[in-house]
Amino acid sequence: MLEAVHLNKSYASLPAVQDLSFTLRPGQVLGCLGPNGSGKSTTVKMLTGLLEPSRGVVQFDGQNIQNDLASYRKRLGYVPEEAHLYPYLSGWEYLEMVGCLRGMNRAEMFAKIEALFELFSLRTARHASIGTYSKGMRQRVLLIAAIMHNPEILIFDEPLSGLDVTSALIFKNLVQALGRAGKLVFYCSHVLEVVEKVCTDVLILRKGAVIAHDSVANVGKILGSSLENTFLHLVDDTDTMRVADDIIGVMRAA
């Protein structure tokens, strides 16, 4: 079980996350929604141990993850928001390096990489340098890197970015399957429909604080509408229709 207990994080006295608490149980897929600057990325970084909270703790199986980060990270799979990969390595070399750093058995690692390359339609490009990969291909490499060691916790930060339709559909089904397999999945995204479809629970952030945390079905029920309308109602003060009209106005201006 992964627990965030009263997490707070400030940058130069500016609060990014305030008193954030939630629990993620095996089999649960928790979607995290929020506009830009709501604290999603900071939350993800605290959950992965990249950032230490200013106050509060992240606990895994009752232990503060900061006490033994190395063993926590062995059980973690993470897909970051930006696909910063080494352009001079091939996809195969990159995954081999990640597997080696995770301490995976070589034979098992090679078999898994081979099979996952096939399943993610990257087999033909596996020995090409990552510098030549498209954004979607890089994203698929990151996904393989996150799951190949069969982690217990999976943290996805905008994982669908750049994926083609088939890969995105495969990935959405994969997230649901991971949940069914008893994994703990934390899923950060801007795409409301995907969160609505793949997540069992949803956490909505605004200005670093939680404004809604419940099952997807319950959050929708509260306002009797879709997750998109609920999100707009809870989070966004912007009149999106009016902004769209204003944009057309600017386009037409002489």
Add this chain to the structure above:
Amino acid sequence: MSLLPQALERRWERRLERPFWRLVQLFVERIFRGGGDSDTEGLDVGIGLVLMLLAMPGGFVSVLLFDKYGSLLQWLRGLGNVDTLVIAFPDEYFFIVLSMTVTGAVAVWRWDAIFPDRRDYMNLAHLPVSARTIFLANLMAVLFLVALVAVDVNGASCVLFPMIASFSQGTLPFFVKFGMVHAAGVLLSSVFAFFAVFSLLGLMMAVLPPGALKRLSMYARGMVVVYLVGLLSTSFAIPELLGKAKTPPPVWTFFLPSCWFVSWCQMLRGRANPAMTELARLCVPGIFLIVLVAVGTYAIGYRRHFMRIAEISEGGTAAQGPRSWNLGALERYLLPTPFLRGCFRFAGKTLLRSESHRLVLTGVGGLALVLASQALMNAFQGASSWRQAALTPDALSIPFVATFLLVVGLRIVFEIPVEIRANWIFQLMLDPDGQQSEGLARRLILTAVLPWVVAVTFISYLLIEGAMIALLHTIVVLTWTVLLANILLTRFHKLPFTCTLPVFKQHSIVIVISFCFGYLLYAVSTPEFESSALLQPVRLLGLVPIALVAWYIPRYLGKNTIEIERKLVFEESAVRTVEGLRLSE
């Protein structure tokens, strides 16, 4: 015998299975092949080629010295019983300076790749590898790089120079002793130069906040490049000065580590004067100190920057708003079309902001500065007054040297692409026919070079020689600069920085030779002619036919291009050895 390499290979493979050594391998590759934030491979010329290029100068210089040390040649010149250890002193100094310059230049070139960066953080920080392991693996990779570069840069000279220098001695003990001292001197100076640059980078990381570090590192690299070029140029004068130095050694020798190393070599060979003996004592403590400073500042910088990357990226930095230069009528006159206006701003900002382009230009500027300073020093040797010195060919050559190097430098820099995948916007928007790419490049070169060269030349000669000579000299410099830009931009059908790197063509060697010949004509012969002609200005009319020919040839070649050659290109293609005639078309 063949079992040994296999056993070593297996051992290395087993070692690579350990995370630490896998990280070392990753960092070594990163240092050679990538750095900075770009996700593209960038200017990857291959490790083998880089190592070969680095090894070449030492080898070439050694071979060129055959003439000096060949015993038969010495005998033919009537030089008997020469003391090799004495005549080798200036060459030893040159090898030390060359070794420091090349190794320092490698450290400046790989500046962004020496320290773990944001990409390393994003890929490695969430893996079960401790920050200490990453730190030590990167340090190991840096030490490997230093050793590799030091051996590579000096390898050829460590074998060839002692061989050539011992021709006249002909004994093995002399060769071995000479070679060992030479090898120790050049290898240690290489190590010193690398760690000196590394210390500067580490010190900046340890002291400066991330935003300031990014802004100031470009200037620091530029200063190092200028220092290294200056250091290389000292090889012509320093050995003589050092040979005559008395105790205590002059202050300037303490600021030139090359003096310490050559003194150390001379001390080991028993040919050091008292000043050199004193300087030689700085050598070993200097190395220890610089390595200590480098590792210490690296550790502090790692803690301050790498460990805090997550917070730095979250906190963000407030950028200044864009400064827009609106030059109104002047801009409308100089840049009359939308193509010129849009692309001029793009190219100008690339020149000012792209690190790789600025670095190449800084190197060229540094070389221009050094050559101009030497010309200035030569001008004052033997001249009794400013007026007399200003009209010597050396003094008159200063603006020619500066404009030649800067114009050629800019022309070369235009060929280096910046984020080639971003050029789709130009490919999409620009009509490939009839674009004024040549005019754009000319405007860029002349705007970057002419205003300050003309101002400095005119004002300095106005103060020293009066209005007439100032005007005439400025006109000659201005005309020659425009003509040089015209010649260099003949058949230039690219938008600067948007085309792939030029491929090697059969006439590339001819172009390099032409540049050298052009330099002699432009920056040596012209000032010599001008020096005598300025006193009788009518003689300057002799330059008019040359100018007309230089103006007409590029125009003629430009007019005689076929239509396909006038199109704007975004990809350099190799010249085919055999061209089909396509008679059926």
